[in-house]
Amino acid sequence: MQDDTSFKKRLMAAMAALTTLQAGGAHAQGPMPAEGDAASGPPPAVLVSGKRASLVSAQQIKRDSIGIVDAVVAEDITRLPDINVTDALQRITGVQILRDRGEGAGVAIRGLTQMETTLNGREVFTAGAGRNLDFADIPAELLAGIDVYKTSSANLLDGGVGGTIDLRTRRPFDFSGRQIAGSVRAIHGDLVKHTQPQLSFLASDRWNTADHGEFGVLVNVAHQKRAWREDQKSAGNPLTRNDIVPGQAVIVPNGTSETTSIGDRERNAGAFALQWRPNQALELYAEGNYAEFKTLQDSHQINVPAAPTFVAGSPVLFPGTNDLKSITWTNAPFSVLSFARDTSDRTRQVAAGGRWTGTALTLTADVSHTSSHDQLFYSGPYLGGNVASFTQDLSTHIPGTAVAGTNLLDPANYRYAGVAYRTRPFDGSLTAARLDGDYRLAHAVFDAVSAGVRLARRSAGNTPGLVFADADVTGLKGTDKPGYLMPNPYSDFFPGQGVPGIGTFLVGDLATARDAAGLRGAFGITAPIPASASPDTLWAIREDTQSAYVMATFKGADTPVDGNAGLRVVHTRERVSGAQTVPTSHAVAPVDVDDSHTDVLPSMNLRYRLGDGMYLRGAASKTITRPDFNQLSPSLTLISNAIDPSLNKGSAGNPDLKAVRSTNWDLAAERYFSPATSVYATVFLKHVDGFVTNVSAPETHDGAVYQISRPHNANAARIAGAEAGYQQFFDALPGWMRGLGVQANITYVHSAMSDGAAGDQPLPNLSRRSANLVGMYEQGAISARIAYNWRDKFLSGYTSVVGGATLPTYMRGYGWLDASLAYRFNDRISLALEGTNLLRTVRTAYYGVTTQPQSAWINDRQIGIVAVMRL
Template sequence: MLPRTCSACAAGAVVLAFTETMAQPVPAQTEESREARLPPVTVTGVRASMISAQQVRRDNLGIVDAVVADDIVRLPDHSVADALQRVAGVQITRDRGEGGVVVIRGLTQMETLLNGREVFTAGTGRALDFSDIPAEMISAVHVHKTSSADQLEGGLGGTIDLRTRRPFDFAGREVALSARMVHGDLVRKAKPQVALLASDRWSLGAGGELGALVSLSHQRRAYREDQKSSGAPRACDSTSAAGTAGIPACPELVPGRKVYAPNATSETRSIGERERTGLNAVLQWRPSPALELYAEGSFAQFKTIQDSYQINASIGLNTGFQPGSVELFPGTDDVRRVTWTNVPVSVLSFARDTVDRTRQFALGGNWKPGDAWQVKSDLSHTQSFNHLFFSGPTLSATAAAFTHDVSSRVPGTSVSGTDLLDPANFTFVSSAYRVRPFEGSLTAWRIDAEHDLGMGIAESVSVGLRLARRRADNGAGLTFGDASVPGGLPAANRPDLVMPNPYGFMPGEDSTSLRDFLAGNLALARDPVALRTALGITGPLPSGGSPLSLWRFDERTYSAYVSTDLKAPRMPLDGRVGVRVVRTHEGASGFQSVPSAGGVAPLEVDSRYTDWLPSLSLRYAVEPGLALRAAAAKTITRPNFDQLSPSLSLLRNSVDPSLNQGLSGNPALEPVRAANVDLAVERYFGDTTAVLATVFWKKVDGFATTVSRDEVHDGETYRVSRPVNTSRGKVTGVELGYQQFYDGLPGAWSGLGLQANYTYVDGKTVLAGTGELPLQNLSRHSLNLIGMYEKGPVSARLAYNWRDRYFSGLTGVVGVGSLPSYVAAYGWLDASLRWRWNERVTFAVEGTNLLRTLRHSYYETQTRRQHAWLNDRQISMAVTVRLH
């Protein structure tokens, strides 16, 4: 069979069909043999989720971790990304209080699948934004940390496969309805979420059996995120006080000494609503025991509507400071407190709305013409659209004095000598307008065949072929329509366009902030033409971006594989060995500057390359319940589309041709490639009890780094900056896991359970001209502790996730150099309490971010503050009704 996984367990945690005991050997039996021995047993809740996830790990020849739904219409967490953070080796960043970017073993380069098919969010990258998918649509998430030949290429760090339910996962009719109300304590609003699943199957007599399923989810969530940012540290001494071209001077704060002071504050309140809609429909037809056909369709839409109010204060051309106000952190040259004078202040109020929309349709089947053969085929088409809208007015003022104190958890800021609520002190200076679209599509067909050999070491041989065509473009590009207000417009002349800032800032934090100020009224922000007219801007809105920013791709891939399942005679050793070969044809189009003609010209580039990807997985049963694993494979991830863009911008210097500059992507970029080795030991003591340990190594080659080189274009030499494959990296790490329900405890205590995992990952890369750096978004240490209770009708869960500090990027600062930025270590606490009133109705109370965690980042050292974020504590009440 292809692949050898427990598909019934993976498809959902409601009906589980397995009765293996820990006395049996670790190598998996086939799904058919388990189903033949005992009928399905209905198991629900956290315990069922653990049993199913553990079985997925045991049954796979590779190293696969899983998160499985603990009820028919929900994962254990509100979002897919939040559920993924519970998996050892997986870390996430946060976006508006939810899980954001997912990192597997230090790498963001991964393959994302929906029911085994490639799925993505249109954009510059290739993977799915997990925020797009309502958690209620998903029955299980499989995280493949090792690779095999039959798996789709593209997962440098790993492959994440989201699984939805099918009608044949259930014994008969199944209908479930879930409703939830979610309240955010900062935004002070509650929004509803509903989910419905309806499935049934019918006997058609001689026509076999037919099943149909519809799953619908609609989520609304109000949120608020407060962010305070301190500007990059500026060098302040007698030299820097003279200023640099285009850079305001920094006064000499301490006579005869160079010190470093944050050059600004930026304080943003973002209030919005996120809306997710998901639909999944499936038909399954089994006309005979040997043939099964299916048709699937899925739709996901993710919308964010956000209003933001941002006030900024920064060092200006005429900024001074109050003598005696300067304090340094002891033993450093970093300024802890200073009062600036004559400080420019700006207030940007803006609407920021986004929408992602993804559709996927598939037809396929599974045919078993005999005991020894199995053939599978799948044809799918995926379309994705991504759009950003940004618009709003900017006000300007000057503060007599601005005090900045960065010694507290949230840096303290205050203004004196100027009333920032007085319209007479403000002028409208500009209106922002930006629109950015992305589109993408993929048509793919694959066929896989497996033949059971039943002889010698080779148990079976599998072959497969996949043809795919992916298209991607950025439409009209980034439309940048920011415009200045002619001569400025006094706010007092248009009182209808301003209002007092409607929100405080970071409640509960013991520090001052800029709370009392005028902000732009956003009533016209989503009508940019009307807003510009009201501000006296007469120029029309642009209809698109520069042609030099455009790119379009037509990518075709042809892949084939062969693999063999192995079983050693007279030894408890099995495995899989294979190779996948992939031919990629990249067609890219864009535009390039033609300085001699003063215009642009179309540009088309083709590239082709072939990758051979061998893989090997071995599993050895030392004794019943104890297994050793080893895996080795080569993996790849293709470059992002913006990196591959052929569009070339040339800036000619008519005075000094040696200063000619250029900027472009690089359609000749090759994939990032990695060699991977994993070793694991697994001890299973029961259906829910296991101790796991994995050691892994990755050697990565081909990270893209921007390099400037001389190139000849249009008869002249230009210094062109392009990304090139120069950087190498290495990742090593250890994953430890433990889980158990303590059934041996007396009475009610026997409902207690614990899941715990710890990950250590050390990842570094070498960048040209910079040297060795840690991998971005990678914490060296991370930990999950999940306390559980399930007894009778009560089920409870307390989940704590902690991650160490991580490198977030480099910032170039004039007079200082390149500074690394780090997000400090933080923990996140979620909990749920569920009560099963009867077999049909379950009530739940759930909470996320119960600690109302304050996250912060810094430049190089903790005395150089960068950002601080505060998100809502979310509390929800839910009810689930099963109507079968």
């Protein structure tokens, strides 16, 4: 068994290996591969100008890679109005994203979120429920490029069933000399009606000394603020009622929930890099990266559930169904929740390493430490009351709602129900060391042999846990404390959509919501806020991995074939400690699980040159992804609903979960007509075993019923699909038209996961079809792009109702339109006009069938002006 002492000894040994790289030899070849980089990986990132040049760089990476790789380089990231890295990823073939507050959020490669995320080749993550980096944390201006590895090779880090996404920052030796650049952007949201600034700055220089070789230093910083607004309207969970139409069971929505959220998102990020080349053989570096992402949110929400009574004759059903189309309820209860909900992520990574190149042998070493912290704060008052009548009309694309007979601007019609308070942290850290060697062979077939070892220790925890200190308030009417009420400032609900909503009502004043103690004191709540959650909800996880690989790179002696084949062996030891409730008895028992397993992961990539610019690629591999930390944590978290106990919910982990494992096959055909023109097609198949799914069931805790979700390893899944893409500039056209260009790609993915009696089910958040169409113009001083991203219907998840069935929820297909127009005054100054969500897309979802609507969302159309300056 490995203990702290043995791990430290191995880590010190790896660091010692780094200090021995002072031998002489041949000239160093390019930048040093960091943790996870291949010695024959993509070319160094350079700062390019012009859309055409960036397409050339990205296409060159794709063409030169033995595996199947897609890339985005610097101008691709900065030319479109991409706010964060997720926005840039959405235009890569086979990548689908979710959206949150008008920005890109979750990322999936070919429908799989089980991926490996790296920064300059090193594993990086955002502390929280999952294992990966939240790409929304990183401002796009900080990167030189993004590489998406869709096939695996032995030298890539294990952990990516879906693939690997590597973010590349800049280094001083990427530039020929001094480089100073900056940008200033102002971005305006049309719903929130506010403008915020965004800034970035890069300074890099390199110089030679007579006695100590060449040095380089780089600093890159970015600051973003963006004001946002999101309106969401949700129909309640479907319920079966037998009193709506005599003799007929009718499916009715459990009311409505209407929320307007506004706030600011702020990103502060920085990177520094030092490089030193003391002689032609040796190159050393030290670098650090920091990213902080904060979201400040104020939300006002009104909830009106279905009432026991309704106006006679008002129920109407959708023709040919048992689904309710419209109704007017009477004496319906309502609640108003006003709350501040703030989140913050902070991630730091420091690293040092080097590369020594001899006549035939190249050695690389890298040592890094990554730490991350995630924090949630939630606070605000909630109120209750009753309305005389409440009408729902579910026939429109956004369900219509209205109240009558009760003045919702009169404080006398409200009572204070309570004050909410919740905080929750997550912490994580990773220390890793890696040593790799690449030996060039003078052989007719085998070009090189590579081998390497990696040691890593990762920890995650949630202490002091979810502090849930909601407190009830009794005996206070709205008229008793009118100073804590105000008219809803966002009564223009879903503007421009022509669908009625409740809109005009009183909400809680959030001026003091972030002073939680003061807000509680104002309502006479004397109970102190606990310093920690119950010990039963706390957990800690430590994971040690030891891995080694060997890989041969080969080329056909008499045939135009090259490739690589290798084997990666990974030993994982997982230790989970905490407490767990027993589902049958609901008793609490301590948990201390110590488990280990070894995985053997073979891989092979082949490339066949059919002719000038024509390639066939084939790949086969086995990959692994370990369960998310929230899935492994044994604790039970309960969230009660004081106004509607039927909405009590909870979640629990499962420390006995097994890793997800996949066997993968890929076949691609590519044709390159010119440095910026190509067409390609790929087919792929994955057999995945051990997908983690949640099973929800009612449980009784402390006399109350909660709907508890627990994860388990499901049956095998099969994912098959195809990708196709094309890009070209039309240089043969006459005059000004030769600046026209186009990028287009489409992805088709079919997934099926066996779920026992329920039969085969699709994977969640996976659209069967998705596509991108980008029109470009690049001529002289003018550059323009308009990009349309589309994905069709997808399963977004399942909703469980206490005492009811588990309901699938589907998001309808939707498109997203972004554009930019830039003018370059000279090589140093350019000005651009940018727009995101130009269609002001409304996203809608439904339960199982379209006559059971679930939610609708609308976000800002954002217009920005950006100036870029280079010295």
